[in-house]
Amino acid sequence: MHSGCFAQYPNLPKFLIWGYWSSPMSYATNSLLINQFEGTPGGDAYLHAYGVQLMDKWENLYFLLGMLVGVRVLTYLALLFLQREKR
Amino acid sequence: MYANNLFWQLYILSHRNIVRYIRRPIEWTQYVGGYLISAVLIALIFSDIKSNREPQITLGLSFMLDVFSVFSLFGVPTRMLPTTTTTQHNTLTYNIPLPTVMSQRLLFNREREAGAYRTSAFYLADLLCRLPQHLIAVFFYSIIILYLADIHGTLNENGAFLLLVNTVVMQIYLGINETVGMYSCPPLTLISSIADWLILGACMSDADTAIVLAGLINVVNMIFR
Numbered sequence: 613m614h615s616g617c618f619a620q621y622p623n624l625p626k627f628l629i630w631g632y633w634s635s636p637m638s639y640a641t642n643s644l645l646i647n648q649f650e651g652t653p654g655g656d657a658y659l660h661a662y663g664v665q666l667m668d669k670w671e672n673l674y675f676l677l678g679m680l681v682g683v684r685v686l687t688y689l690a691l692l693f694l695q696r697e698k699r
Numbered sequence: 700m701y702a703n704n705l706f707w708q709l710y711i712l713s714h715r716n717i718v719r720y721i722r723r724p725i726e727w728t729q730y731v732g733g734y735l736i737s738a739v740l741i742a743l744i745f746s747d748i749k750s751n752r753e754p755q756i757t758l759g760l761s762f763m764l765d766v767f768s769v770f771s772l773f774g775v776p777t778r779m780l781p782t783t784t785t786t787q788h789n790t791l792t793y794n795i796p797l798p799t800v801m802s803q804r805l806l807f808n809r810e811r812e813a814g815a816y817r818t819s820a821f822y823l824a825d826l827l828c829r830l831p832q833h834l835i836a837v838f839f840y841s842i843i844i845l846y847l848a849d850i851h852g853t854l855n856e857n858g859a860f861l862l863l864v865n866t867v868v869m870q871i872y873l874g875i876n877e878t879v880g881m882y883s884c885p886p887l888t889l890i891s892s893i894a895d896w897l898i899l900g901a902c903m904s905d906a907d908t909a910i911v912l913a914g915l916i917n918v919v920n921m922i923f924r
Contacts, residue, residue: 676871
């Protein structure tokens with residue numbers, strides 16, 4: 613809903629900005645668009661107009677990797693500490 | 700103290716997982732099948748992208764690449780699968796396979812309490828054994844789209860990056876799926892679902908209502924913003 617496809621970053625209401633920054637989908641879409649348009653004729657202007665080029669594509673990927681590590685650690689902690697059977 | 704070291708535990712658990720996958724191939728073939736079907740659908744939708752290289756179309760394609768890579772996790776329609784291997788999570792006609800860490804939770808708890816292996820060995824073995832099927836699925840997904848949707852011309856030198864992003868996105872949503880399932884609590888469900896309209900799925904009691912409501916909010920957002 614607010615990953616940058618239906619409503620682009622510059623047009624997002626302020627109260628929905630958190631959704632944009634917390635969405636893995638927005639980082640993924642941004643990185644793919646930068647991958648596609650960066651350096652092409654008119655591509656940079658398009659990226660700027662849609663508020664895409666706030667970070668480069670590798671920075672977007674680092675955020676995605678950080679989220680990946682985060683959810684994996686949460687799952688591991690759940691395995692470690694939750695629902696441990698008592699003897 | 701454990702009777703065996705971490706690497707031996709990892710080997711034994713990985714071997715057990717591989718045997719399980721061989722005996723029940725439906726557990727991994729539906730991931731791969733879902734991805735291949737999604738790739739063909741996207742390729743058909745965007746097959747004319749080269750002659751219509753408008754930014755909006757490319758934006759749509761980039762978004763759909765990620766969206767379909769997430770929806771592919773739901774596998775193929777229920778009617779095509781034996782219902783014994785999956786658990787019906789919602790009222791839609793899709794089955795969401797339970798993550799291994801959840802489906803084997805009871806077994807894991809008992810074996811660990813008996814001192815059979817470490818938690819890290821179990822989790823690592825699970826991750827390692829599922830990685831090949833995910834990589835195969837994402838690889839063919841990306842390759843089919845790159846060539847059938849005819850975008851390889853512009854993504855030729857950056858196709859590997861697209862593959863990498865798709866892989867990471869798939870792993871993230873698999874991880875979110877597992878995390879939500881493991882904690883099974885509304886606050887965490889909300890936190891991990893804030894990504895998209897999935898937050899509605901976390902708030903609603905059934906998926907059909909969530910999807911309808913998400914569509915309505917989307918339409919209102921597009922009309923009145």
